[in-house]
Amino acid sequence: MNSGTMKFDFNKDKSDQAREIMFAVYEALQEKGYNPISQIVGYILSGDPTYITSHKNARILIRKIERDELLEEIVRFYLRDE
Numbered sequence: 001m002n003s004g005t006m007k008f009d010f011n012k013d014k015s016d017q018a019r020e021i022m023f024a025v026y027e028a029l030q031e032k033g034y035n036p037i038s039q040i041v042g043y044i045l046s047g048d049p050t051y052i053t054s055h056k057n058a059r060i061l062i063r064k065i066e067r068d069e070l071l072e073e074i075v076r077f078y079l080r081d082e
Contacts, residue, residue, distance in 0.1 A: 014065070014069060015073055015076065017064075017065065018065045018069055018070055018072075018073040019073060019077075021061045021062060021064060021065055021070075022040070022070065022073065022074075024056065024058065024061055025040065025052060025058040025061055025062050026040070027056070028052075028053055028055045028056040028058035029052070029053055029055075029058065031055060031056070032053045032055050034053065039051045039052060039053075040052070040062075040070075043062065043067075044067050044070055044071055047067060049062070049063060
């Protein structure tokens, strides 16, 4: 059993795709009158796609990216200026 730290390699193309999807989903949720942050957090925590509107195919879009990849993109964005 390996007790060392595992290294995670993140693909830049996936990062760009995740970012584009997050912005598209955010916009669709906002247009429908939802609180986009709350809805996206609900989706990431639960995995339940009904947190995301089907408006502008946002529900289909967000399911193209794994939730852990979405979370990584959020953390990367938050910490990028540190």
